[in-house]
Amino acid sequence: AQSVTQLDSQVPVFEEAPVELRCNYSSSVSVYLFWYVQYPNQGLQLLLKYLSGSTLVKGINGFEAEFNKSQTSFHLRKPSVHISDTAEYFCAVSGSGNQFYFGTGTSLTVIP
C-alpha cells in the first residue's frame, strides 16, 4: 500500500519569496508522484508529475519538484511566489493499483 505525508498543513510566505512544500511517501513498489493545486470551490488541477527519468520535474506556473528516492520525498518548490499562488496543494502517489493516494494538503497563503 502507498501513503503520503504532507507535514506542513499551513505555509504563510511573503510575496516574491521562495517556498517549499514538503511531501514524503511510503511505498513498497515503484511509484508515480503528482502535485495538484486546488483553488476555492474548484477541482484539482495538475501542477506536475514524476513518472520516470529526470528527477527534477518542472510544471506549470513556475513550480518544480524533485524526486528523491532515497529520502522518499517529492518536495514542491517555487523561487518567487505570487498572490495568485494562494491555494491548497496536494501531493499524491499512485503505484501498482489504479487509485491515487493523496496527502492531507498544505494551505499556501501568500502575504502581500
Place this chain on the structure above:
Amino acid sequence: GAGVSQSPRYKVAKRGQDVALRCDPISGHVSLFWYQQALGQGPEFLTYFQNEAQLDKSGLPSDRFFAERPEGSVSTLKIQRTQQEDSAVYLCASSFELTNTEQYFGPGTRLTVT
C-alpha cells in the same frame, strides 16, 4: 466543454434521503474514479471504473454507496439513506490511459446532509 463536469455542484439533503451525483468524464477517457473529500482533508478513493466495468470499489464506506457507469461514459454515484457523516465534496476524475499516469478532475459536488 473539454473538461470533466459534475452535477449538481451543490446538494443539500435531509438525513435519510437518497441522492444521485452525476459525472461526465472527458470524451474518450477509459478510466473513471470517484473520490470523497471531507473538509480539510485530501481526496480519498471510493471506486474505479474501466469503461463500464467497476474494477475496484474497495473505498466505498458502506453498502449505502453505489456507483454505476452503464455505457462506459457518464457515471452516477448514489448514496442511499444519507447520514450527516456523508457530508463532503465528491470528486470525479477521468483518465485516458489504462495505466494510472494522470487523472483529470471535475469541480466536485458539495453534499451537505442536514
